[in-house]
Amino acid sequence: MARRRQEDEEVELNLAPIMNLVMILIPLLLLSVVFEQMGVINVSAPKLSVGPANEQPNPDEEKKLNLTIGVSVSGFSLLTSDGKLSPLSGCDNPDVAICTKKGKDVAAILSEVKSLRGKYDSAPNDANRVFIQQSDDKLQEAIEAYDWRRLYNTLIEMKQKFPDEKLVNLTASPNVPFEMIVKTMDTVRYKLESPNENGTFDTDEKFQLATYKETSAGDAPYAELFSDVALAVAN
Amino acid sequence: MADNNKPSGFSDEEEARILAQRAREAKRNKRLARRDEGGGGLNINSMMDMMTIILVFLIDSYGSNPIQVKGGADIVIPYSTTELSPQDTMQITITRKSIIVGDKTVVAVKDGKVDKSQKKGENSFYIQPLFDQLTEEVSRHRQMAALRKLEFDGVVTVVADRTIPYRLVAEVMYTAGQAQLSKFKFAVVKFGRDAEIMKATQKNGGGGG
Structure with missing residues (x-):
């Protein structure tokens, strides 16, 4: 009876170790994936x-x-x-x-951007990361002034x-x-x-x-x- | 014969042994049946398929970005609505702290300026250490192109922080031009027009309400 059972049943692969491997690889790759797509401008x-x-303009040319x-x-x-x-x-x-739009002093805004970013540059730690965010917001303000x-x-x-x-x-x-x-x-x-x-x-x-x-x-x-x-x- | 459970024609001792054997067999069959029903064994084949697809997708997106941004928090890349994708070229990175060619830090940057001792005077556009490093890289790339029977195209990707002043960008581009790099690509983070419109809509909605 035991022999008959062996003949009938297909040999099943033990997938558990591969599963373990995949389960570890997925979070690892997920962490390193950058979801922001990079582009270029020529x-x-x-x-x-x-x-x-220096060239003389050609009168025939448009x-x-x-x-x-x-x-x-x-x-x-x-x-x-x-x-x-x-x-x-x-x-x-x-x-x-x-x-630039009325009432906006872009030079002043830009110098604020510079000083905020400079605060992070002079003391780059996690607590000062907030200055990067603030300088980004200021930069956005400068962009909107144009x-x-x-x-x-x-x-x-x-x-x-x-x-x-x-x-x-x-x-x-x-x-x-x-x-x-x-x-x-x-x-x-x-x-x-x-x-x-x-x-x-x-x-x-x-x-x-x-x-x-x-x-x-x-x-x-x-x-x-x-x-x-x-x-x-x-x- | 009428009663299956009661073997006849055996001695008591043998009868007991046979009954015990039957009981063991029944127990074993019951156990095997339970396993087949799926109480213990999960069918992981379909899950395996799913995982493999996710894995392939992740590995694909892992290797597809030719621009490596180095510098951590010292560099924030500008957003743009461009449609062009990056290519694998030479790379100059301008962070708040330094100018990097490939993997090598070349010149220190302070407050968006390169120290004038590295240039030919205050008003010069020519950054000497950057030029030296670029010339070296260009000759290496030329050799590589020659080995592959290609023509060196002189393309360089410039990755720069949002707040870098135009003056420094121009200095880097001028120096690269002196090192026979004539075509530039600015690296940006893609931010489509649709996303921009969505942002504007949210902002206008928030302002109105």
């Missing part, structure tokens, strides 16, 4: 001197936009082949085209005159944080879905809630505005 090398090129955006603590300045853009309405600073909507509106109007132009030079004051550069590149990269016929936005809220404009043309997932960024350094 940029070209900085040109040290921003100024007239006129280029040659757009340069400058980010400073007082706002955005815009330079094209037609010269410097004069300040838009409501902006009384002659140095920039688009002022008038991204008007920058976008101005660029979309330029794009209508030069539909094939994708190149933009980007420069900034020495003390402008890296995050602001990234944010500027984000703003100028793709077109947004706009309720207005000419693609502009009337209110900040509509601008914030707009989705990217889908397109079937080209390789890019969305309709491109100025997606080819070259960093420059203004001396």
